[in-house]
Amino acid sequence: LLxxxxxxxxxxxxxxxxQDNxxxxxxxxxNDNSIKNKFQFPQYRLDTSGLIYFEDWEGHSHLCIPDSRKLEILDEVHNSQTESAHGG
Incomplete structure (x- = not known):
């Protein structure tokens, strides 16, 4: 699935x-090119499109979701016909 x-x-x-704290x-x-700052958030990476990903301890990347979008994303996933666990 792409x-x-x-x-x-x-x-x-x-x-x-x-806009997220x-x-x-x-x-x-x-975005800071100094080596000192690269180690402040070693678990994060920025892809070429500008999206932020979190890399877990197993090396899997996860799209970072700002707080202001969390409810929107949860609602979309929960209520979509292909992803919801129930019909209503």
Whole structure:
């Protein structure tokens, strides 16, 4: 299954990261070229499109979801016909 985001959606996510208290700091450190700051958030990486991923201890990458989008994402996954565990 291949899933992707449109460039408009990616731009919306990047904007949301820039407004998030935690991810604002993550972005500052990921975009800083000094070696000192690269180790502040070693579990995060920025992909070429600007999305932030968290790498767990097994090396699996997970898309980071800003706080302001969590309910939207949970609602979408819970209520979609292909993902919901129940009919209502």
């Amino acid at each position: 899933i992707g985001l449109s460039s408009d959606d990616i731009n919306d996510w990047i904007s949301t990261y820039q 935690h991810y604002t700091h993550v972005l500052e450190h990921l």
